[in-house]
Amino acid sequence: MVDAIADFLAMLAAERGAAANTLAAYRRDLVAAQAVVGDLASADGAKLETLGQAWRDLAPSSVARKVSALRQFYGFLIDEGRRTDDPTSAMPRPRSRRPLPRLLDHHDIKQLFSHAEQEATTHDAPGLRMLALLELLYGSGLRATELVSLPLSAVPRDAPLLTIAGKGGQQxxxxxxxxxxxxxSAWLAVRPSGGKHVFPSPGGGHLTRVRLFQLLRDLALRADIDPARISPHVLRHAFATHLLEGGADLRVLQTLLGHADIATTQIYTHVDAARLVALVNLRHPLAEGAAGGHAPRLTGARHIPSAKP
Incomplete structure (x- = not known):
């Protein structure tokens, strides 16, 4: 029933601090499932089994997300005493692998920044804003939503730190x-007056995620980079990847990115395999070059350039 879905969403918001986008995604998945099986709160395993046919054309990752939403929904009903059984065992259980992030190498980053810096030398507001956006995406690893909604109050005058309200309201x-x-600082000096956001919009709110995406794609075109390879999230990936290449600790990176689970952060370790091989060659007691080491060197290591663009 709709009331059960509403109660579940209210619990997610109150107890887990789920963001508005997260709640909207759960609502869409649950309402769509209810359209197939009828009242979700009373659906049995046989009805849930029919979802496999309804989901047959979806990507495994999409099916996995929907299954997760339903499992949490029925777990909530059991905790609340509204059901005594869990019918979700009848649902499909796709094995989806977390996709590896698209990457920008150091040359791409240098080319992108070079063009943005050149445009910012005219000291016009659009150029200075673009450079500030780019620096915060790649230099601080902010999410797109965190960046566009950044309030002026989050920018201190005397400390090189931003106070970010991330997913679930976690600061x-x-x-x-x-x-x-x-x-x-250069952008704030020419920023239009009024409003409470660092990157305001003409309508009185803040720059939208869609507009940020468009600005980055346009910059990529001007910098002679395939725009399909550029997005706010790709720059966040580059921030994480290049910090790891430079020797950053995974736990520190988890904190910087605002990941609740380090398993999410660990996806970035795949790009650093070459540095790990080089580290073993250099530091292992039996490696050639280490004290007393005479074993053959591992192959496959390559030079990892500096993380600076």
């Missing part, structure tokens, strides 16, 4: 490097 402190700090 974290994000360091701002010298480059990003200079770009941000």
């Amino acid at each position: 974290r402190m994000v360091p701002v490097g010298k480059r990003a700090g200079m770009a941000l």
Whole structure:
């Protein structure tokens, strides 16, 4: 019933601090499932089994998301005493692998920044804003939503840190490097007056995620980079990947990215396999070059360039 779905969503918001986008996604998945099987709160395993046919054309990751929503929904009903059984064992259980993030190498980053910096030298507001956006995406690893909704109050005058309200309203402190700090200061000096956001929109709110995406794609075109390879999330991936290449600790990276589970952060370790091989060659007691080491060197290591663009 709709009331059960509403109660479940209210629990997610109150007890888990789920964001509005998360709640909307759960609502869509549950309402869509209810359209197939009827009242979700009373559906049995036989009815849930029919969802496999309804989901046959969906990607495994989409099916996995829907299954997760339903399992949590029925877990909620059991906890609340509204059901005594869990019918979700009848649903399909796709094995989906977390996709590896699209990557930008150091050359791409250098080319992108070079063009943005050149455009910012005219000191016009659009160019300075674009450079500030780019610096905060790549230099601080902010999510698109975190960046566009950044309030002026989150930018301190005397500390190189931003106070970010991430997913679920969880706050974290994000360091701002010298480059990003200079770009941000330059933008704030020409920023239109009024409003409470660092990146305001003409309508009185803040820059939208869609507009941020468009600005990045347009910059990529001007910088002679395939725009299909650029997005706010890709720059966040580049931030994480290049920090790991530079020797950052995985737990530190988890904190910087605002990941609740380190398993989410560990996806970035795949790109650093070459550095790990080089580390074993250099530091293992039996490796050639280490003290007393005479074993043959591992192959496959390559030079990892500096993380600086």
